[in-house]
Amino acid sequence: AQSVTQPDIHITVSEGASLELRCNYSYGATPYLFWYVQSPGQGLQLLLKYFSGDTLVQGIKGFEAEFKRSQSSFNLRKPSVHWSDAAEYFCAVGAQYAGNMLTFGGGTRLMVKP
């Protein structure tokens, strides 16, 4: 069974500082990996995804993530955080077959200090 762990429940960073949100997954083969962002009271917006190829993927809003197979990780990064990035971030894993369900991590709530 696939699973996702996001070790950090809350993270607070200062505006302009760099950010890294951790995500570890468990899956028997190469998974599809996603990061979604949820602003308060909103739905889930796709930030970026990894299917294959280059292990460093770029997403929207200046985010990037790196797939590391040896560490079963897919950490999300941003070099300089903006106050509008305050939200909850979810890592998700999906199996590589059509119609696959997604398994989500518990989420990391990001707070940004001015």
Added chain:
Amino acid sequence: EPEVTQTPSHQVTQMGQEVILRCVPISNHLYFYWYRQILGQKVEFLVSFYNNEISEKSEIFDDQFSVERPDGSNFTLKIRSTKLEDSAMYFCAIKDDSAETQYFGPGTRLLVL
């Protein structure tokens, strides 16, 4: 990015009542999903739907739940007899056959009293 809307945005119901949540994709898609998120908890998969039938479902998706596409466009989730623990945000997601990314709707917040 494909668009999907959900109605209603909020619903309050009494325990034991039936509710129907609707998902309306803006364009035609092949795969539909329902997920839920209980307040403060992770997003959980409920069911996937392909070619007018359920393709996968979780343990949460028991006999109280059903899904259908009654008019070939809307995708609905019905909860026959709501329980207090059904209170959650329910998200619909869609996916094309040619892609692997699921796109989520804004959600319906269900409160069971």
